[in-house]
Amino acid sequence: MRELLVHLDRSAGRLGGQVRSGLRDAIRSGRLPPGFRLPSTRALAENLGVSRGMVVDAYEQLIAEGYLTSRHGSGTQVTSACAAPQPAAAPGSADGPPITHDLVPGVPDLSEFPRAAWLAATRHVLNTAPHSAFGYPGPAGAAELRAALADYLGRVRAAQARPEHIVVVNGVAQGLSLVSQALRRFGRDVLAVEDPSSDRQRSIFTTHGLDVAYVPTDAEGIDVEALARTPARAVLVTPAHQYPTGVVLSPRRRAALVEWARAHDALIVEDDYDAEFRYDRDPVGCLQGLAPDRVVHLGSTSKALAPGMRLGWAALPAALIEQIRDLKTNADLGSATLAQLTLVRMLETGAYERHLRVMRAHYRKRRDAVAEAIAEHLPAARVHGVAAGLHLYVELPAGSDEEATVRRARAHGVRVEPMAAMRVIAPGPPAVIIGYATLSPDRLRAAVRLLAESVLPAAGRHG
């Protein structure tokens, strides 16, 4: 028992917190190795001279955080290495303690990838595809996939696209790369981008020689009047669920945006990145359906299936089709056919939409867990973007220090995305993005509790 002893400073208060953090530190440092069986809560409480409730509370919290595993009949153990929460391979993960709760958005629940359905669809394709399916692909993609997508996007996203308007691309990133190159060719050297927005796409535009003009967004989405004051004649928007604020572009802004595009012979690029996931509201049709001659609609299977598939599509205005096909030819001749036909099979058999239904239910529970935990542990925060997607935009309580909060959360093993890097022209309230796709509701509740402690360290509720 000696090695388990947690040093408590009874004059410092918050004894429960001290028990919890003492155990967590012992696990992180390796002093309690993977598989180590902990004493019963009663025994540890006696050893430490604290109430049994405090130890029960500490065990439960560390189970929720993934440090401990409770197995019926074998008590509570330190989680073994292979089952431990996987730290994300992302910038910063090499520094500091392991990430036990990764709330950085952008990735769906990879553990739910429909492996069996994908294998069955692959088998079907390999058993039935003509030999020509293995030849050089056409630059626009497999005719079967373009037909299936035209149908799917029309039905689910109210898009207006015929198969010949669609070019299959390797994810939205490649779509943006090709569109950037096309804009340069058409003499559109400035691309307007929403502020705030993802800072990860910026280099795609600048690599291809575009200048970026940032345009503020508000509760209705992008400010079209501000857009009109920029020199940009092309704009990238996220109308279904603004990234990161979660705002849905309002009907009058949609109309104004299309009007701007028509008046200025401009192009609208619609990144429909997470439109498959809607919870409490009717689907909002895509912008492309309003003005197929002015909007490039970009989508992918990265959220619906997995980003590792690199399968996406662009529904294009007629005037752009030839140019984009040509650029796709010069980029890589065309996308791999086998994966395209496998996706066709997933769409045909209904496996794709079945998977989406299952995941929608999962994600709704996770969103609810985060929203409820924030209401409980961080009641002064304001939560946005709850109706759709896989992330929430959370304004921290007024007066919070965003950077310090994110850093402190990270020290607790919780990784959330700060807003700072996503804002360029307009300052905003302290806020973070919480991606909730990859953790269970219990882990999410534990994560929010840790985040709440990071925001208000002086107002501890334990001990």
Next chain:
Amino acid sequence: MRELLVHLDRSAGRLGGQVRSGLRDAIRSGRLPPGFRLPSTRALAENLGVSRGMVVDAYEQLIAEGYLTSRHGSGTQVTSACAAPQPAAAPGSADGPPITHDLVPGVPDLSEFPRAAWLAATRHVLNTAPHSAFGYPGPAGAAELRAALADYLGRVRAAQARPEHIVVVNGVAQGLSLVSQALRRFGRDVLAVEDPSSDRQRSIFTTHGLDVAYVPTDAEGIDVEALARTPARAVLVTPAHQYPTGVVLSPRRRAALVEWARAHDALIVEDDYDAEFRYDRDPVGCLQGLAPDRVVHLGSTSKALAPGMRLGWAALPAALIEQIRDLKTNADLGSATLAQLTLVRMLETGAYERHLRVMRAHYRKRRDAVAEAIAEHLPAARVHGVAAGLHLYVELPAGSDEEATVRRARAHGVRVEPMAAMRVIAPGPPAVIIGYATLSPDRLRAAVRLLAESVLPAAGRHG
């Protein structure tokens, strides 16, 4: 029998040829529909008043050409539509008669794609890959594939590349696209290219703003002295099997090329497009192995498996790695992981090399069939590049009209690639490229016979 009557002009000679072309025309025009059962050779010979041997010869030739099918017990029939030779979906195929013998190079035998082995490897990956395999790929590709390729390229191609030097790309085309962009960034605005060379890659370079300088090749490969007189500080070469002439870059030219690169701080881009297929000679190691700090080695599975996979690799000089990874990120974030891991499994289990061994034996037979048929039917032609690859460079008899020959062959249903489009600065003898990967030895012999007739129409050997 009336509808079968072939009109013979006994004063024109070449009766056997008239029987054959009369039947062929009747099938092409639809007068003899798919499935039509032909009379016995004896009956037709009697009907036409020719020797039975002539009709046997005609039936055999049309069977080899794919127009007729001989089934044991049911005689000889016009090939039914679904089993008919598939015209290639390529420029020109919409014009004129159907392509019955496509000898245009560039595609391996798609009917031999190892579907079962690929499915088994996919199953293994889907059953065993960690969830993280479905997340965003790294821009350089899966670590497992880079390790497997470093081993494979070292063993089979005598390359010197560690896994961290390799970036997985979507085929050689994407490799060339990324390298072109990198050259621009490094201020290398002129790329030297072999003359003759494939005219299909040119637009990749010009799209990314490079000027192209053509450099003559001879029986030893690229003329390095001529290269040194260009302003180019980067060159694209095909050392293992020059495309299209089939020349192997000689040892002293290899040394001179590397010396040129070192003296001029230049980059060599090695397109190792068909190195897997060697027949009568020892493998020639890749150029990259001589100078890994100066050579970008590009390869793919397009010839070894199928171009529809879009799986390739670049082994890079250390100074280029970061740049190419960055450009790959901005092109599409990285290649699809599932196909990469499936290829790893194919390499690990030996299925990849087993497939190569089988195909090498197939292709050797096909090459032999073409070479022998040319020796028989076109003895005045000179054949080059026979030791490796999937195509031959065939110099037509002196005085032939290359363009007219290709056009006449096309009218006979035979598609061969003329050299004209591949020569830019240096004129050359009339010649064609014969890709032999996709047809059976019998079909190849028939094709060469038709080609020979197209070259020397006045010197008919029949009738």
